Each structure stands twice: as C-alpha cells, then as structure tokens.
Amino acid sequence: MASVFVYGTLLESEVVRILLNRNPSSSPAVLRDYRRFSVNGCSYPAIIPEKNKKVEGKVLFGITDPDLRVLDAFEDFEYDRSVVEVSLMDQNQPRMLQSFAYVWSQKDDPRLEGEWDFDEWRKKYVEEYLKSVKEFREEYDASGSNGVQ
Template identity: 55%
Template structure:
C-alpha cells in the first residue's frame, strides 16, 4: 500500500456497551480484537429488551453507560458493524470519557432506533449475559459472518433444493 493510499484509510472509534464488550464476539465479527479502552457514555441508559439477549441504549438525563471504545476500526469493519447492528439501531457520533485518563473523545455508537419502544425495561447486565447467553450468541454471530462471506452466486434456495434432492436418491426402504 502506498503512503497516499494509507492516508485515505479512515479509522474510527466505536463505543460498545453490549455483546461487543466480549472480545470473542468482536473477534468473530472483525477477525481481530482491536485495541480498546474502558469508557463512559454520559446521559444515556442501557436497557434490557423483552425477548432479546442484547441491550439497547437511549438518551436519559443523569444516567451513564459504561462500556469500551474500540480504536482503529476501518471502513470495511464499520460496514460489518453497521450490518450486524441492522435497522434496529442507528449509528450516532457521541462524546465518551475514557476511564483511565478522563480524556473525552468522539466515537460512533449504536443507539436504539425506537425511543418509545415498550419492550425496553430495567438495566442490562453484561456479567449475566456472559454467563447465560454468550456461547449461543457467539454461535449466532459465527453464522452471521458465514452468511456475510457467502458469494451471492449460490442463493439459499439453491442450497435448500440441492439438500432435498439428495433425499430423492435414497428413497425410504419400508
């Protein structure tokens, strides 16, 4: 890569507060664990969501969300995170405070799109999530990444049909 090409490569800070606090989930998504630092997002609250294992954040006066900032996220990695967070979240730029230095910096984060969602409640607990849901979540994330990496050349329908055609070659012997 030439010097001018690398100058064009933008790197982003991304504040994470839910499943992406787990390095194992980040590693599955981005194929690496970027450098990070513990951080606080002021004037937001982290909610649990009925029927989901991951949290949502929304602006709430006098609340704060602890999480971490992932540093050096590339444009392609940001695209992966956008796809992973999907339409339920909107990416916003927020100001976070690093815990070790109190330094403030700008970072992207994913804010719940529906601020009047009746399914938001309480407080989401990362330790409980790690204990109860992390292993399944990593499996789900692995499946998500495999889907992302599939070339569009073989649609799901073709996979489905070839799977069922195999059954026709071995009729049941009854």
C-alpha cells in the first residue's frame, strides 16, 4: 500500500470518492520546497520544486496498485508521479513520511501563474468538475483499464 500527497482538486473528498470508489483515510500535510500554481486555462493546479516555498495539502493512505493506476490515468501526461517527503501535521509533533505526489512535468511551462486557491475553486468549479470526474471514471471502467473485463 502507498500514500499520495494531494494538493488540488483531490483535496475535495467527493472527487477522491468518485475516482477510487471510496474515501481512504487521510492526514493534513505540508510539502516543503515546492510551490503550487494555477494553470492558465485549467481549473486544476500544478506543483513544481521551488526552494523556501511550501504546499499545504493532505496525504491519502492505503492507496493500492489499482488506485495508483486510476490516479496515473487521471493525472495524465502533464504530471509525473514522484516520491516526495511530506510533513504530517495531525499530531503534536510533525512526522516525516515518504509519499507519492503528482508533480507538473514541465517546470518552465508558461501557463503556470499565480497561486491556486482551493476555496475559490470549490465556489466556482466543483460541480462542473465532479461531472467531468464521473465521466472520466465511467470511461476508465468501460475501457477495461481497471483490470475488469
């Protein structure tokens, strides 16, 4: 089983539930030396390495290989699944954990601009986004990518 640090649309538990058909346990976490950006023309964010910055998010626990295949397909070619070290923030003392995170594959992409705001995204885009996630999952299941024939 793996863990995955999420920092954008996957902070919305309903997005995770649709993608994974469940809501895995999670913990608030911080990823240091990365920065979260808005992607011009998209409703989702990207992270890239940047010294002295940090990204707040959460870690999803108990992620199976089939879950990772769904997430890999969902994140598509724009992201690389990378191993990162995050600080879990749910205890009195932060605890470090190695986890996967989806890092933007083009760190010099001119579409990266400004900060991405989860609360703003929820207000403006969550309903439309949930529809597209449901469509993605239906297409994923129909394609046989999930190992079920």
